[in-house]
Amino acid sequence: MLDLAAAHAIARDAVHVPLDIDRFAADVGALGLGVPVVVTSQVGSRAEYLRRPDLGRLPADLSAVARKPADIGFVLADGLSPTALMRHGVPLLRELALRLGNAYTLAAPVIATQARVALGDHVAEQGRYRTLIVIIGERPGLSVVDSLGIYLTHLPRPGCTDADRNCISNIHPPDGLSYSEAARIAASLVGGALQLGRSGVELKDTSRASAIDDPGLESLG
Numbered sequence: 001m002l003d004l005a006a007a008h009a010i011a012r013d014a015v016h017v018p019l020d021i022d023r024f025a026a027d028v029g030a031l032g033l034g035v036p037v038v039v040t041s042q043v044g045s046r047a048e049y050l051r052r053p054d055l056g057r058l059p060a061d062l063s064a065v066a067r068k069p070a071d072i073g074f075v076l077a078d079g080l081s082p083t084a085l086m087r088h089g090v091p092l093l094r095e096l097a098l099r100l101g102n103a104y105t106l107a108a109p110v111i112a113t114q115a116r117v118a119l120g121d122h123v124a125e126q127g128r129y130r131t132l133i134v135i136i137g138e139r140p141g142l143s144v145v146d147s148l149g150i151y152l153t154h155l156p157r158p159g160c161t162d163a164d165r166n167c168i169s170n171i172h173p174p175d176g177l178s179y180s181e182a183a184r185i186a187a188s189l190v191g192g193a194l195q196l197g198r199s200g201v202e203l204k205d206t207s208r209a210s211a212i213d214d215p216g217l218e219s220l221g
Contacts, residue, residue, distance in 0.1 A: 015140060018046070018113075019082040025111055027090045028076065033097055034108025036076075037064045039123065043114040056116035062126045071104035072190065073129030077115035081137030084146040088172060088179070089135055092148060095183035096133065100190065104131075117151045117165070124156035131190055131199075132156040138169060147172040150186055154193035154203075164200040166193075 021038055028036045039062060042055040049056050074096070076089050097106060110123050120134040134151040150168040153160055168185050170176040185205050193199045 015046075015050075015080055015082075017082060019078045019086060019111075021111065021113065024076075024086055024089070028093065028109050028111065031090065031094055031097065031109075033074075033093075033106060036109045036111050037066075038111045038113070039065065039115075039119075040112065041114045041116070041119055046114070049114045053116055056114055057118035059112075059119055059122045062122060065110060065123055065126045066108065067126060067128060068107065069105075069128040070107035070130070072100055072131050072133060073107040073120075073124050073127050074109045075112050075115075075120040075123050075132065075134045076109060077112040077117070077119065077134055077136040079115065079117075079136035079149075080139040081145060081147065083140075084137035084148045084172065085135070087146045088148050092135060092150075092171060092179045092182060095179040096186060099183040099187040104190070118158075118160065120151070121153065121156045121158050121160050124153070125158060129156065130154070131193060133186060133190075144170075144172060144176070147176055150182060152186060152189050152193070152199055154190075154197075154199035164198070166199050166203055166205075 025036050025038060040060050042058045042060050043049040074093060076085060078085050100106065107127055107129055112119055117134050117136060120132050124132040132153045136149055136151065138147040138149045148171040152166045153164055166189050168182050171182045173179060188205045189203060192203050196203055
């Protein structure tokens with residue numbers, strides 16, 4: 001019983017402990033992808049974030065996001081586990097940039113707090129990104145509290161649905177998916193989306209089909 005109570009407490013902390021924005025932004029900036037911009041949703045508190053997912057999908061203000069077209073834009077969102085983003089967000093972004101940077105133009109990263117996946121669609125519309133990659137903390141469980149998900153949307157826009165996205169989940173090395181493998185799958189999906197002209201249910205990564213179309217979209221979107 002004590003172990004179960006401790007696991008519950010750790011999972012609860014992963015949801016409620018806020019992102020250390022200054023430290024995280026400094027670490028993201030050190031990757032050399034441009035000065036990161038910090039945005040937030042229309043949520044006023046963590047309790048409201050859990051109660052009103054609709055507000056987590058809407059940005060409060062995007063005026064700081066440069067309107068500069070890019071092939072790929074990155075949004076790093078705290079989601080349901082700021083702990084996961086703090087622990088894995090920077091090394092995952094580094095691997096994605098290594099995989100994608102030679103073939104595509106990359107926008108400066110955007111950090112989003114109190115955010116759901118769909119907030120990224122508004123960021124992408126403002127920044128004019130052709131493909132959007134949202135890196136977000138997934139819902140903590142009793143055994144894993146620091147898992148990240150990648151949500152990829154080609155031609156993103158407000159109003160996109162879960163069917164328009166692809167998901168790579170369970171990113172939390174050493175026990176979950178590695179950064180390099182997640183980046184490899186993401187690069188495959190980006191290339192496939194360009195060929196197909198869209199992302200979502202019709203886009204498959206045939207090398208690892210089980211990694212996409214994950215039902216976790218509903219809880220994070």
